[in-house]
Amino acid sequence: MDMVQSAVTAKKVSVSLSSMTAEQKNHALKLIADYLDNNREDIIRANEEDMQRSIKENLPEPLLKRLKFDSRKISDAVDGINSLINLPDPVGKKLMATELDDGLNLYKISCPIGVIGIIFESRPDALVQISALCLKSGNAVLLKGGREALETNRILTELIKKASAEAGIPTGWIHLVETREDVNRMLKLDKYIDLIIPRGSNEFVRYIMDNSRIPVLGHADGICHCYVDKDADIKMAVDIVNDSKTQYVAVCNATETLLVHSDIAGQFLPELKRKLNESSVELRGCEKTREIIDIAPASEEDWKTEYLDYILSIKIVGSADEAIYHINTYGSGHTDAIITGNREIAEKFMNLVDSGNVFWNCSTRFSDGFRYGFGAEVGISTNKIHARGPVGLDGLTIYKYKLIGSGHIVADYAAGRRKFTHKPLLTEE
Numbered sequence: 001m002d003m004v005q006s007a008v009t010a011k012k013v014s015v016s017l018s019s020m021t022a023e024q025k026n027h028a029l030k031l032i033a034d035y036l037d038n039n040r041e042d043i044i045r046a047n048e049e050d051m052q053r054s055i056k057e058n059l060p061e062p063l064l065k066r067l068k069f070d071s072r073k074i075s076d077a078v079d080g081i082n083s084l085i086n087l088p089d090p091v092g093k094k095l096m097a098t099e100l101d102d103g104l105n106l107y108k109i110s111c112p113i114g115v116i117g118i119i120f121e122s123r124p125d126a127l128v129q130i131s132a133l134c135l136k137s138g139n140a141v142l143l144k145g146g147r148e149a150l151e152t153n154r155i156l157t158e159l160i161k162k163a164s165a166e167a168g169i170p171t172g173w174i175h176l177v178e179t180r181e182d183v184n185r186m187l188k189l190d191k192y193i194d195l196i197i198p199r200g201s202n203e204f205v206r207y208i209m210d211n212s213r214i215p216v217l218g219h220a221d222g223i224c225h226c227y228v229d230k231d232a233d234i235k236m237a238v239d240i241v242n243d244s245k246t247q248y249v250a251v252c253n254a255t256e257t258l259l260v261h262s263d264i265a266g267q268f269l270p271e272l273k274r275k276l277n278e279s280s281v282e283l284r285g286c287e288k289t290r291e292i293i294d295i296a297p298a299s300e301e302d303w304k305t306e307y308l309d310y311i312l313s314i315k316i317v318g319s320a321d322e323a324i325y326h327i328n329t330y331g332s333g334h335t336d337a338i339i340t341g342n343r344e345i346a347e348k349f350m351n352l353v354d355s356g357n358v359f360w361n362c363s364t365r366f367s368d369g370f371r372y373g374f375g376a377e378v379g380i381s382t383n384k385i386h387a388r389g390p391v392g393l394d395g396l397t398i399y400k401y402k403l404i405g406s407g408h409i410v411a412d413y414a415a416g417r418r419k420f421t422h423k424p425l426l427t428e429e
Helices: 003-017 022-038 040-056 061-067 071-085 124-136 147-166 180-187 202-210 234-246 262-277 300-304 320-330 343-352 410-414
Strands: 094-101 104-112 115-119 140-144 174-177 195-198 224-228 255-261 282-285 311-317 335-339 357-360 379-381 389-391 397-404
Touching: 003 115, 003 140, 003 174, 003 180, 022 040, 022 071, 022 124, 022 147, 040 061, 040 071, 040 147, 061 147, 071 124, 115 180, 124 140, 124 147, 124 174, 140 180, 147 174, 174 180, 195 202, 224 234, 224 320, 234 255, 234 262, 234 335, 255 262, 255 320, 262 311, 300 311, 300 320, 311 320, 320 335, 320 343, 335 343, 343 357
Parallel strands: 115 140, 115 195, 140 174, 224 255, 224 335, 255 311, 282 311, 335 357
Antiparallel strands: 094 104, 104 397, 379 389
């Protein structure tokens, strides 16, 4: 099936998928989790084929880490699906209820977006998360994974198709598209595709936005920061920065730039360097930083770079205001954290940093749909419209207004024979 046929089919199926009950969708998700669990060897074999080919093609190490889909990652994917099953159905929720007049009631009801096109690189686990979220939220999905994960994506898609069909979900709700040409075709199909979610470089996301009339939920770079304030506990700060940088470097919520208040830098930076040396992290610093610890110089370009590797740039600042300004200037609006014992400074930082996720005294690695209790995520949005931060079930729904009357006509209100009451109703009604 070519790209256009896939989109047409998905659009048609999305109508019936939107009316699936929570029980039907959860049953399908349970079968998908079972299929993945029971076919580990086949999945790992397909992934190993992708890994070996990608190693020969000199795929960068961070992408190889994302590509690997071993038994542990399969278990994580299964856990994510099971967590999703336990979440409330996001479709059909009564978000607002208003009495416009006696017997004329307006309701705002959540509903699926429709057909979602998702373009992502390297990570087979993203395919599982995305398809599970789309199914639970009643959306059909077109998936374009990277060529490097071709065999893994194929077997995962086939297992998901088999499991959902067995559960009675309409066939054609999920499609895997594989060629680069398919991406350009996808961008032109605004008649059938309601939303595109690209996951990749800033340049890639910008290309998608510039070449499609379809709304784009963009997540580009993850240039995340930790700011160690003068009132930080040094041991806590070392632990948080270490986790933010090294717990898993090849992800968008890993810290790339560290900002340190000048009053604490002399005590903190040597301790941090000793800790990061254990993971062989390459440090690059501003001139003031290099007067305290012996590291390579940082350039202007370092403040703008998402490394996805064991590299950390460090800058000493004179105040929280300077840290906030730096983050709002160079950051990508993803995730930024402050480590401090000063509540007033922390609240100021969290209010003024213009990012989808702002943290106090915890690792930037917590910026994740599963860790937030969303079950999983299709990505982290740096947009300010519709959805922001980790995009889970609620971010994959929109709403419609339902108005229920009993013969009401506008002419009565225009002539003054009737008046609106606009009385809020309980949404449980």
